[in-house]
Amino acid sequence: MKIRPVEVDDLAPVFHLGEKLFTANTVPNLYRTWDEFEVVGLYQSDAEYCFVAEIGEHLVGFVLGTVISKTKSAWKYGHLIWMGVDPAFARQGVADRLARHFLETMLEEGVRMLIVDTEADNLPALKFFRKMGFTNPQEHIYMTMNLSGRQQTALEKKGNGQAKK
Numbered sequence: 806m807k808i809r810p811v812e813v814d815d816l817a818p819v820f821h822l823g824e825k826l827f828t829a830n831t832v833p834n835l836y837r838t839w840d841e842f843e844v845v846g847l848y849q850s851d852a853e854y855c856f857v858a859e860i861g862e863h864l865v866g867f868v869l870g871t872v873i874s875k876t877k878s879a880w881k882y883g884h885l886i887w888m889g890v891d892p893a894f895a896r897q898g899v900a901d902r903l904a905r906h907f908l909e910t911m912l913e914e915g916v917r918m919l920i921v922d923t924e925a926d927n928l929p930a931l932k933f934f935r936k937m938g939f940t941n942p943q944e945h946i947y948m949t950m951n952l953s954g955r956q957q958t959a960l961e962k963k964g965n966g967q968a969k970k
């Protein structure tokens with residue numbers, strides 16, 4: 806198994822693997838939608854913190870992350886944003902290798918704290934992250950507001966406004 810930095814040719818395979826993992830059955834981070842902009846955006850902004858795992862010719866997993874440094878804080882935070890492994894290669898230590906590589910990179914970056922988040926019922930991910938050494942789970946609630954009805958009204962208002970000009 807080889808772990809290497811993500812390259813532009815990996816974007817489509819990573820996106821399609823994520824589509825299988827994050828939209829079909831499990832949705833670990835509902836408030837962050839898995840889409841091609843997420844993958845391309847992280848590649849553009851944080852390619853040095855994004856890695857893929859290969860077995861032979863197969864791209865079997867990925868980890869996409871970022872580093873957050875607040876200007877007034879001495880602490881640098883590493884955020885493991887997305888991680889996924891092809892189910893055909895599950896329980897073979899792919900995620901383990903990816904996460905360790907990510908961790909090493911974070912240490913080299915001077916990161917003091919790693920953050921990861923996932924749905925409370927994503928037991929495989931929770932077990933995995935605990936095994937990796939993540940502790941102190943904090944519960945948080947996120948809420949949503951459906952704006953689809955209001956959007957139409959806003960568009961109509963905008964349309965009316967323009968018509969008056």
Ligand SMILES: CC(C)(COP(=O)(O)OP(=O)(O)OC[C@H]1O[C@@H](n2cnc3c(N)ncnc32)[C@H](O)[C@@H]1OP(=O)(O)O)[C@@H](O)C(=O)NCCC(=O)NCCS
Nearest residue numbers: 833887888889890895896897898899900901929930932933
């Ligand atoms: C979570 C995930 C990344 C694990 O990938 P993986 O390559 O199968 O994990 P590993 O083989 O490295 O497993 C390492 C350890 O994690 C735990 N673990 C992994 N998958 C598990 C599962 N399905 N059930 C219980 N424990 C699991 C085990 O402790 C395992 O060690 P063991 O096999 O010696 O018991 C993978 O299941 C996945 O892609 N899930 C869908 C996407 C997701 O939820 N991503 C995380 C949030 S972004």
